[in-house]
Amino acid sequence: MKTKYEYKKTWKKKNPKKFRKSKNKENRKYFSKYPERKRFAQKVHLLLKKGVIKKQPCMICGSIKQVEATTLSGNPYSPTWLCDRCNKEIHRVIRQKKLVLGVV
Ligand SMILES: [Zn+2]
Helix, strand or coil: CCCHHHHHHHHHHHCHHHHHHHHHHHHHHHHHHCHHHHHHHHHHHHHHHHCCCCCCCCCCCCCCCCEEEECCCCCCCCCEEEEHHHHHHHHHHHHHHHHHHCCC
16 A cells, blocks of 8 residues: 555656646745745845855754755845754744744
8 A cells, every 4th residue: 555655756756747836836825925935035046046145054953955044044145044854843843932922
């Protein structure tokens, strides 16, 4: 029996166009929810392209895989570079803290 993950993987291979479309849809949904993150990502992308800033390894674990500029610092000129795993971890901690403080 195939796992959900394996199924998704083969589906991706068989339907690259559909996959890209669905990914775009996801992205649009995400960015319409967080317009400031879109602006930030665009700015960082531009600065990277111009060579003003350079992509850095993850600030927490030093990994160079799946590292993204995050909005944590709020400054596109010195974004907080985090890998996917650490980024998720940080957001999990933030969410928990908010729950404890009763913000959410
Ligand atoms: Zn990391």
